[in-house]
Amino acid sequence: MTAPQQTLTKARILLIIGGGIAAYKCLDLIRRLRERGASVRCVMTKAAQEFITPLSVGALSADHVFTELFDRQDEHDVGHIRLSREADLLVVAPGTADLMAKLANGHANDLASTVLIATDKPVLIAPAMNPRMWEHPATQRNLATLKEDGVNFVGPNRGEMAESGEAGEGRMAEPMEIVAAVEALTGNHEKPLAGRKVIVTSGPTHEIIDPVRYIANRSSGKQGHAIAAALARLGASVHLVSGPVSIPDPHGVTTTHVETARQMREAVEASLPADAGVFVAAVADWRPAVEISEKIKKKPGEGAPTLELTENPDILAGIGHHKKRPALVIGFAAETQDLFKNARTKLNKKGADFIVANDVSHDSGVGPGGVMGGDRNSVVIVGHEGHDEWPEMSKEEVAERLAQLIADRLGPTQ
Ligand SMILES: Cc1cc2nc3c(=O)[nH]c(=O)nc-3n(C[C@H](O)[C@H](O)[C@H](O)COP(=O)(O)O)c2cc1C
Numbered sequence: 001m002t003a004p005q006q007t008l009t010k011a012r013i014l015l016i017i018g019g020g021i022a023a024y025k026c027l028d029l030i031r032r033l034r035e036r037g038a039s040v041r042c043v044m045t046k047a048a049q050e051f052i053t054p055l056s057v058g059a060l061s062a063d064h065v066f067t068e069l070f071d072r073q074d075e076h077d078v079g080h081i082r083l084s085r086e087a088d089l090l091v092v093a094p095g096t097a098d099l100m101a102k103l104a105n106g107h108a109n110d111l112a113s114t115v116l117i118a119t120d121k122p123v124l125i126a127p128a129m130n131p132r133m134w135e136h137p138a139t140q141r142n143l144a145t146l147k148e149d150g151v152n153f154v155g156p157n158r159g160e161m162a163e164s165g166e167a168g169e170g171r172m173a174e175p176m177e178i179v180a181a182v183e184a185l186t187g188n189h190e191k192p193l194a195g196r197k198v199i200v201t202s203g204p205t206h207e208i209i210d211p212v213r214y215i216a217n218r219s220s221g222k223q224g225h226a227i228a229a230a231l232a233r234l235g236a237s238v239h240l241v242s243g244p245v246s247i248p249d250p251h252g253v254t255t256t257h258v259e260t261a262r263q264m265r266e267a268v269e270a271s272l273p274a275d276a277g278v279f280v281a282a283v284a285d286w287r288p289a290v291e292i293s294e295k296i297k298k299k300p301g302e303g304a305p306t307l308e309l310t311e312n313p314d315i316l317a318g319i320g321h322h323k324k325r326p327a328l329v330i331g332f333a334a335e336t337q338d339l340f341k342n343a344r345t346k347l348n349k350k351g352a353d354f355i356v357a358n359d360v361s362h363d364s365g366v367g368p369g370g371v372m373g374g375d376r377n378s379v380v381i382v383g384h385e386g387h388d389e390w391p392e393m394s395k396e397e398v399a400e401r402l403a404q405l406i407a408d409r410l411g412p413t414q
Pocket of ligand 1: 017018019020021022045046047048094095096097098099128129130133
């Protein structure tokens with residue numbers, strides 16, 4: 001597998017892990033930061049140790065884990081002042097309501113809060129808490145104070161909480177979103193796509209039947225959004241055209257929200273010229289031939305209405321044969337049968353350079369949730385010179401590898 005870009009070489013990160021359910025995501029965050037060349041040293045609050053162990057944190061960070069303010073050994077070796085001095089950036093994840101309150105008010109009664117007060121380095125907080133805790137006036141007051149003090153924030157996102165039935169704003173940013181924020185703040189990374197413009201489409205489209213009904217599909221936008229974010233991390237100027245999704249806009253990307261296939265095509269064409277186009281959206285092939293302006297009423301004895309469908313514009317083929325065609329055009333093909341054959345046919349018909357084919361059948365065996373809506377993907381990259389089968393991996397990893405492939409194909413900016 002291609003190693004991730006060394007975007008964080010020499011970056012020294014002090015990760016302060018607070019006591020929230022999202023602490024488990026820090027294990028992945030440590031891995032992601034380190035594989036990009038960062039060194040990661042961790043401080044865990046007492047509460048954090050109720051959720052994950054210093055043993056796993058130490059194993060992943062390959063360093064001693066600091067937990068106590070009054071630890072003779074730690075004070076002798078490093079000390080809370082040196083802990084912050086020897087870092088380029090302090091990251092607090094999960095940023096609990098408690099840690100935010102302490103920092104906003106200058107408390108220093110444990111190692112985490114003392115290090116945060118003792119530092120003159122930039123601080124990045126990834127808040128994570130129940131939506132009611134996040135919305136509480138005290139937390140919002142602390143947020144405003146911290147922002148005024150120059151503290152940086154990533155997230156929180158809107159979505160489902162770990163507690164069953166809870167949803168809203170307060171979910172911690174995903175590890176790769178935190179990595180992107182760290183990269184933006186430490187800024188010593190290579191940007192092979194700097195100066196390049198890439199258009200990405202993502203999500204489903206909704207095709208209107210009447211004011212309350214539409215035809216849709218199961219696309220979540222996770223893969224397309226991850227690709228847009230990965231391209232932005234490599235320095236591209238990314239224009240994401242997104243259908244209706246329930247995930248947040250990616251960091252550092254310009255996003256246009258559309259609903260229908262025709263609106264998506266319009267937004268994509270308006271964004272030309274571009275160096276590359278990645279067409280990930282699951283665009284509806286058909287739409288109702290007539291859009292009815294009043295809600296269709298159920299009439300006793302009349303049975304079900306008949307929906308006449310008409311073909312939607314083929315956005316990928318349109319761009320693949322456009323007079324302003326980007327140098328690199330990549331399409332996605334969601335197939336439930338004859339994956340390979342259909343991808344090859346699509347490649348030629350649509351004027352694409354690559355088709356990323358994925359098996360979206362229910363028995364594809366990919367992760368919980370399947371490919372559509374799930375977090376994992378297994379793809380075959382079909383090009384004119386041959387094909388490359390990638391093993392099953394997370395959608396973020398697919399995004400990283402694809403962004404790297406795009407950077408390699410486009411080559412250095414002239
Ligand atoms: C099961 C459980 C989950 C919790 N999740 C969160 C959370 O996501 N965010 C938060 O701010 N506090 C959460 N708390 C409360 C904190 O653990 C508590 O405020 C603690 O004192 C925070 O300590 P720290 O800020 O030093 O890590 C949770 C508590 C429990 C028991």
